[in-house]
Amino acid sequence: MPVQNSIRETFFEECEDLLEALSEGLGQIAESETDAETVNAVFRAVHSIKGGAGAFGLDVLVQFAHRFETVLDKLRNDEMEKTPELMRVLLRSGDILADLVEAARNEEDSDAQSIAAPLADLDAVLGTQPQEEATPPTEFEFQPMTLELDGLAGTPEDPVLSQFSIFFKPGPDLFANGHDPVLLFGALEQLGSLQVALEASALPSFEALEQTQPYLAWTIALATEETETVIHEVFEFVEGLCELQITPLGNEITSSEIEAPPLSATSDVSQAETTAAPDQELAQQIPERRGKDARRTPRPKEQKGPRPTLRVDLDRVDRLINTVGELIINQAMIAQRIGELGLPSGDEVANDLEDYKLLARDIQEAVMAIRAQPVKSLFQRMGRIGRGHSKTREA
Incomplete structure (x- = not known):
């Protein structure tokens, strides 16, 4: 079997697990209160299908999955309330997504017209008009406009940045799955200005160290133009493998007000000399935490999503x-x-x-x-x- 066909078949095999997780998650959401972990698992399933479909040029599948995950993203960010109509649309969208995956697997043709009605339902719950292809105007009308040149040679206006406080503590499974916190910090650095402070207060003596137990945590101050949703996407593949809290600080600044150097300009995080407490400026930006046990609500040990599986012939x-x-x-x-x-x-x-x-x-x-x-x-x-x-x- 050619390599391309082998990779394609592996993708569709993974889609079976993702669609099963999607169906199970939507059923749990419909029958009980909306659980954040369940909604996140459903969102990740649709997002993973969309990403793989894009790699193989399955445009219709990508188009529908993108609109589907947009609704789920609003639901998980509490921008949309669960209603009977919303659940009807989500359950039907899950069925349509499964049909599109099956059609793509069988190399059957799917056109945009076949998903027009489901897309209209998704647009309706989003409160937007259906996205139609732009048609050229019948007549061209010239409208004279004035060109403002004032301030063209001046200094461009500094963008307004939102500030976030991020607490990140890896769990044992994070390293076992090959993830590296330094790579996550590098991805955050691409979003804006970053300050990273190590919290090593839980580090025991050398004799008491357990090689499989992580003891370090990081407190991160991020100033960025991006939204909280984009920051969550950086940690998308380590959710459930770590303790994570992203807190908007509320105050906005401009890029000229930032004095801290970017992460890449400092020494390597893995070799840097750090202290257990953050500096005073960072401490002022981050909300005070009340007690060691009240810093954040730990993730439940029992995951509601599907357990990891291993495919064997x-x-x-x-x-x-x-x-x-x-x-x-x-x-x-x-x-x-x-x-x-x-x-x-x-x-x-x-x-x-x-x-x-x-x-x-x-x-x-x-x-x-x-x-x-x-x-x-x-x-x-x-x-x-x-x-x-x-x-x-x-x-």
Whole structure:
């Protein structure tokens, strides 16, 4: 299989998991109160599908996913309230997105006209007019205009920057997944002026250090023209792997008022000499935290989103099942031979054989559980069938 086709097939396999997470998340949002973690998981699923579709030139899929994630972005930023009409549109959009992915996988043609009605529904909940292609005017009318040249040679006006305080503390899984805080700081630096202060108060003595446990945290002051949503996108792929709090400071400044050098002009963060407390100027910009335990609400340990999975070829799983089956047969043969020897029940060999038997059974059950197919996705489709039937009756 050519490399391009292999990558394309991998993308569609990942889409299956993303669509399952999307369907499950939308169901949870519809049935209960809007949970921030669930909404974020749904948003990331649509965003990931859009990014992969863009890499393969699936323009119709990208167009629809972009409008879909715009609605979800407003919902997760509390710019939109959950209503029955909104949930109807979101659930239908999830179904349409699954159809577009399936059509792209089968290399079936999809045009913009096929998604015109769903896009109109998304525009309606956004409160905007449908985005139509611009048509050339029938007649060209010349309108005389004056050209203002005042201040053209002067100094350009400084942009107004918003200030944010960011607290970032990596969890153990962040480093295990190959993420590096320095790269995140570099991405933040691209958004504006950055000040980074290390918080090492939780660092224990050398004897008490645990190599898999992170102890460091960072407090970041960022002045930028971008919105809080853009800042969240920097941490999009480490959400759930860290403690993160982004606080708008409310006061605005201009770029000329910033005196701090950019991050790249300072020494490397990993080699810089830092102190446990931030400097006085940074401390004035960052809201005072009341107590060590009240600094922020930690993320719940139990994630509501889907657990990480590992894709393995079915042939490999079948070979593993066959090998375990041979192991069980071998264990039974050994037990039969030892039984023929007439060893007493308290003999060490008999006890070890019993442990071997229990261990072999545990391995067999675990491997068979891997081969089992979950039926949750089957029942999730019932919701779509019900929505389709309801729409037919309404028509």
